[in-house]
Amino acid sequence: MSRSRFDIRAQPGFGFITLFTFFALYLPIAALVVYSFNGAESLSQWGGFSSRWFVAAWQNSAVQDAAIRSLVIALWAAGLATVAALMAALATTRTAPYRGQTLKYALINQPLMVPEIVTAVALLIVFSRIKVWTGYSGLGYLVLAHTAFCIPFAYLPIRARLESMDLTLERAAADLYATRWKTFRHVTLPLLRPAVIAGFMLAFVISLDDVVITEFVKSGGQDTLPTYMLGQLRRETTPEINAIATVFLALSTVLVVIFFFINRKKQ
Amino acid sequence: MNGAEQAAAAARKQDIRSRWLLSAPALLIIFVAAVGPLFVMLLYSFMVKGDYGDVKLGEFSLEGWTSVFFQRDIFDDTLGLADAHLSIIWRSIQLSFFTTVLTVILGFPTAYFIATRPPHTREIWVFLVTIPFWTNLLIRTFAMQQVIRNEGLLNNALMWLGVIKSPLQIMYTDTANLLGMTYVYLPLMVLPLYASIEKLDFRLVEAGYDLYATRFQVLRRIVIPLVRPGIVAGSILVFIPSLGAYVIPRVLGGGKNMMLGNLIEMQFGSGRNWPLGAAMSITLMVLVTVALIFYVRNASRGGAGHV
Amino acid sequence: MKMKWITTPAMTAVVAMAFANAASAAGELNIYNWGDYTNPELIKKFEQKYDVKVTVTDYDSNDTALAKVRAGGHGFDIVVPSANYVQIWVKEGLIEEARPDQMENFKNVDPRWVDVPWDPGRHYTVPWQWGLTGIGVNTSVYKGDINTSAIFLDPPPELVGKINVAPEMNDVLFATIKYFGGDWCTTDKDVLRKVRDKLVEAKTKWLAMDYSVTEKLPSGDYSAVYYWNGAIMRSRLKNPDIKMGYPKEGFPYFMDSVAIIKDAKNIENAKLFMNFIMDPENAALISAFAKYANGIKGSENFLPEDMKTAPELVVPAEYEAAGEFLQSCEPETQQLYTRIWTELQK
Numbered sequence: 001m002s003r004s005r006f007d008i009r010a011q012p013g014f015g016f017i018t019l020f021t022f023f024a025l026y027l028p029i030a031a032l033v034v035y036s037f038n039g040a041e042s043l044s045q046w047g048g049f050s051s052r053w054f055v056a057a058w059q060n061s062a063v064q065d066a067a068i069r070s071l072v073i074a075l076w077a078a079g080l081a082t083v084a085a086l087m088a089a090l091a092t093t094r095t096a097p098y099r100g101q102t103l104k105y106a107l108i109n110q111p112l113m114v115p116e117i118v119t120a121v122a123l124l125i126v127f128s129r130i131k132v133w134t135g136y137s138g139l140g141y142l143v144l145a146h147t148a149f150c151i152p153f154a155y156l157p158i159r160a161r162l163e164s165m166d167l168t169l170e171r172a173a174a175d176l177y178a179t180r181w182k183t184f185r186h187v188t189l190p191l192l193r194p195a196v197i198a199g200f201m202l203a204f205v206i207s208l209d210d211v212v213i214t215e216f217v218k219s220g221g222q223d224t225l226p227t228y229m230l231g232q233l234r235r236e237t238t239p240e241i242n243a244i245a246t247v248f249l250a251l252s253t254v255l256v257v258i259f260f261f262i263n264r265k266k267q
Numbered sequence: 268m269n270g271a272e273q274a275a276a277a278a279r280k281q282d283i284r285s286r287w288l289l290s291a292p293a294l295l296i297i298f299v300a301a302v303g304p305l306f307v308m309l310l311y312s313f314m315v316k317g318d319y320g321d322v323k324l325g326e327f328s329l330e331g332w333t334s335v336f337f338q339r340d341i342f343d344d345t346l347g348l349a350d351a352h353l354s355i356i357w358r359s360i361q362l363s364f365f366t367t368v369l370t371v372i373l374g375f376p377t378a379y380f381i382a383t384r385p386p387h388t389r390e391i392w393v394f395l396v397t398i399p400f401w402t403n404l405l406i407r408t409f410a411m412q413q414v415i416r417n418e419g420l421l422n423n424a425l426m427w428l429g430v431i432k433s434p435l436q437i438m439y440t441d442t443a444n445l446l447g448m449t450y451v452y453l454p455l456m457v458l459p460l461y462a463s464i465e466k467l468d469f470r471l472v473e474a475g476y477d478l479y480a481t482r483f484q485v486l487r488r489i490v491i492p493l494v495r496p497g498i499v500a501g502s503i504l505v506f507i508p509s510l511g512a513y514v515i516p517r518v519l520g521g522g523k524n525m526m527l528g529n530l531i532e533m534q535f536g537s538g539r540n541w542p543l544g545a546a547m548s549i550t551l552m553v554l555v556t557v558a559l560i561f562y563v564r565n566a567s568r569g570g571a572g573h574v
Numbered sequence: 575m576k577m578k579w580i581t582t583p584a585m586t587a588v589v590a591m592a593f594a595n596a597a598s599a600a601g602e603l604n605i606y607n608w609g610d611y612t613n614p615e616l617i618k619k620f621e622q623k624y625d626v627k628v629t630v631t632d633y634d635s636n637d638t639a640l641a642k643v644r645a646g647g648h649g650f651d652i653v654v655p656s657a658n659y660v661q662i663w664v665k666e667g668l669i670e671e672a673r674p675d676q677m678e679n680f681k682n683v684d685p686r687w688v689d690v691p692w693d694p695g696r697h698y699t700v701p702w703q704w705g706l707t708g709i710g711v712n713t714s715v716y717k718g719d720i721n722t723s724a725i726f727l728d729p730p731p732e733l734v735g736k737i738n739v740a741p742e743m744n745d746v747l748f749a750t751i752k753y754f755g756g757d758w759c760t761t762d763k764d765v766l767r768k769v770r771d772k773l774v775e776a777k778t779k780w781l782a783m784d785y786s787v788t789e790k791l792p793s794g795d796y797s798a799v800y801y802w803n804g805a806i807m808r809s810r811l812k813n814p815d816i817k818m819g820y821p822k823e824g825f826p827y828f829m830d831s832v833a834i835i836k837d838a839k840n841i842e843n844a845k846l847f848m849n850f851i852m853d854p855e856n857a858a859l860i861s862a863f864a865k866y867a868n869g870i871k872g873s874e875n876f877l878p879e880d881m882k883t884a885p886e887l888v889v890p891a892e893y894e895a896a897g898e899f900l901q902s903c904e905p906e907t908q909q910l911y912t913r914i915w916t917e918l919q920k
Contacts, residue, residue, distance in 0.1 A: 006476070008469060008472050008473050008476055009383040009469060009472070010383075010482075011376070011379060011482055011486055012482060013376070014376040014377075014379055014380050015380060017372075017373060017376035017377065017380075018376055018377045018380040018381070020373070021373045021374070021376075021377040021453070021457075022377075022395065024373075024450065025396070025399050025450075025453065026399060027414055027420065028399075028407065028410035028411050028413060028414050028450070029399045029402070029407075029410060031410060031413040031414060031420060032402070032406065032409070032410040032413065035413065041812070042789060042792075042793065042812070043409065043412075043413070043789055044413065044416065044418065044419075044789065044793055045793055060614075061614075062614070062630070070403075080296075081296075083292070084292040084293035084296060085293060087289045087290060087292060087293065088289070088290040088292075088293035088294070090289055091285075091286040091287070091288075091289035091290035092286070092290060095282070095286070098283050098286070099283075100287075102560065104290055104294065106556060106559075106560065107294055107297055107298070107302060108290075108293055108294070108297060109503070109559065110297060110301055110302055110305075110556075111297060111301045112503065112504070112507045112508070113507060113551075113552045113555045113556055113559070114301070114305065114511075114548060114551075114552050115510075115511035115513075115527065115528050115531050115532075115548050115551065116511060116513070116528070117511075117513070117528070117531055117532045117535055117544075117548075118305070118308055118531065118544070118545070118548035119301055119304065119305070121308070121535050121541070121544075121641070122304030122305055122307050122308045123300065123304050124641065124642060124645050125304065125307050125645055126303070126304040126307060127647070128642075128645035128646045128647035128648065129645075129646070129647070130647070131646070131647025131648075131649075132646050132647040137647060137649050144296065144299065144300045145300050147296050147300070148296050148297050148299070148300035148301040149301065151293050151296065151297060153455075153504065155293070156459050156500040156503065156504060157458055157459040157462040157500065158462075159496075159500070160459050160462050160463045160496045160497045160499075160500045161462040161463060161465075161466055163463075163496045164463050164466040164467075164493070164494070164496060164497075165466060194389070194390070194393070194461070194462055194465055195462040197390065197393065198393060198458040198459070198461065198462050199458075201393070201394075201397045201458065202397075202454070202455065202458055202504075205397060205400045205454070208403050209400075209403050209404040211403075211404070211405070211514065212513065212532075215633070215634070215638060216638070216641075216642065218631065219631075219647070219648060219649045220604040220606065220629055220631050220648065220649040220650050221604065221629035221630075221631055222631065223631055223632055225403060226403045226404070226405060227632060228609065228632060229403070229405045229406070230405065230609065230632070230634050231608065231609010231610055231611075231632030231633070231634050232609050232610045237409070237786065237789060241406060241409070242406075242409075244406075245402045245403075245406040245410075248402055249398070249402050253398055318905040319640065319662045319665075319666065319902075319905070320637055320640060320641055320644075321641070321644060338913070341763075341766070341770070341910060341913055341914065341917075342763055342766075342767055350920070351913075351916045351917045351920040352916075352920075354920045355916075355919075355920050416795070417795060418793075418795075438782075438795075439781055439782045439784075517741075517784075518784070518786075521738075521781065521782030521783060521784050522741045522782065522783040522784055522919075523777065523780065523782060523783050523919065524919060524920070525916075525919040525920070529919075530916070533912070533915075533916070535637070535641070536635055536637040536638065537635070537636075537637055537743050537744075537912070537915075538912040538915075538916075539637070539905070539908060539909075539912070540909070540912065
């Protein structure tokens, strides 16, 4: 050990495993990015450096529309899901068990228990009736469906964090005559920040990933990137999808970084 | 009953009411867009299957339910266990279990490492974990394929190192499924683990060392019990979606062996047996819910310092 | 600089989307078609000619499309079901009897595709593309007879462990039933037992049941496939060793046909579209994009050179009779087939 003081936080081998994890996480992504510059029509045979697939993706308006639509839905769904999940987590933790608590817990996690295809078919049946009755067939259905299955993903990390947080600080704030809102705003929320961010990220990613439910709920002209790609899966896959993925990756990284710095400045 | 007790009871009542109010939006959304429609599915599982998918509304039958586990033999018409269904279910459970174990083995040290970085860098690490996952599942699965295919990075590296002479056939096997699911679901383990390790009170760890515990003892007796809620949350998030995995077995597993997700999907697709599909999914759901309630009750009891 | 490059397409798209709704086309048309199957140039040409705003939405299976349209509230005008599904759409009352046979361009339809079993006289549908499921072999690996289903059912040793079979229940069962001399939709238990046993045994010699043929057949990951002819042609263009075989025991044809959905909002535009794609020049656009034959006479003249004579698209006369269109079987039969298929994949 290089430090002179005994580091109580260190665990042998953890650094190495972390390194390995990150290597494993980024290796496929690196391959993906490299192959988006492949000049050949193949996902695996290298045919020289070229940006032709970026040009192809750039000219493919279906792809652009789908990508933006995916982002819009994911932002809405993850945002709504995180707020709802945060409130629900506050309501279901740090209290003596009360009637209906287990039921709530089961309800909130319910979207996790069901294979996607089942929710998808069930939603198709229900939503299509609603579409016929109301005549509205906008993106709202997709946002609602995504929000529902994002909630447990946002809820679990927040709940895990709350459970390992005691009430001392909040009680202290209450003793100082802080209102419940003020206590929440200035004590609870800052403590919960990492979990809220983790929850939002999870929800966002889960929404971006969804294929099956979207495929069944979407109306005309509502393809998202995953459903667009599902359609391609059966036919030929060219490095164009790598190029799309690379742009998407870059775009989302930029978004994350901007979000990160805005957050930084506020603090 | 004296006044103080009465006041306490009233306050408690008030507290519970506000807790219901607070959880209302989440419950409402889930009810409308997830649980409610499932009642339709429950209803459908008791119907006669339609000739070309869907069901014949109003015609009731238990066949969907019985054929989850029992089926008449195609050829000699004897009633027996539906072994095709059972072996697919069993494979799914096994693969999901090993996926969960692998994600814990990789995810716990990673989450621990991140949680012990200086506070201002932790969020950066968390972002680094999630960024690869901003590309969607299909693309990630394709990316994984680049690594494990016969002429892929892994085989080339191993051959270059001289570990193996001819490429390992990883693609289209259960190993490919396992690696793929571990890769895809890893952040679902790391993030909840991080959220709970980050909160860990290291004074307890220090106390452990003061009592001459080894690093391993500290990890096993102090750290792991304290972050158990995180491990529970992560395991749930990984295990359940693995059970229903659909894209990965199709792409990396080569579609030769189905998993539960594919089996259920088929009933709603070319199998045209919606009642069976509905019954299968409800069976799965009930099993998972029971296991989950049991698991969570146990875990939260154990998490309260009971070692 | 880099960032500008990245954000510009996003901006453009946002703006484009914002204005898309405001665009003042005289009408709209909502097409629901297989993914990656509709040539954008064809759409652009139609939009300009008739001043109609066209939206294309994808599906990836006949059953999904059927389930969605049956449920209602979908907003689609046009759907493109496969031959063995057209009758289901008709029976369920989901498609409009649009009488394309009375349209101006109907004279261009190849007589071969007029009196088809799934739509005699073409009262409902117009041909989109057709093809077949056949054998593709890398002849540098195996040099024997490739015009047989034995390539994937009783594979020669050179091919064992290098075979990919399309994950399509009907196509695979069709070839296997024919291999044992049965008829499609048979319920003969003796034949079906042989079929099941053969498939279970043969599967151990397959590498995959996957869709990525145009990628992995040329690259050598697969040495033989049972797959659609268009994909085998694309593979051959990348690797000249790939040859197409027509199973003499029997192989299935498929044809996807354009139909108008009953509760469509833009029936007139949908009819215009039907007539439009029966024009040889436009039909050629369809084929040039997706690489399958269409059913329109004279479209050859507008096809790219490499497609006109492709051995994968022009079925040799001696094998023509071995091909048969997949029919939709009785529900009970279909159920039986599903169970064999499930056992195969357990």
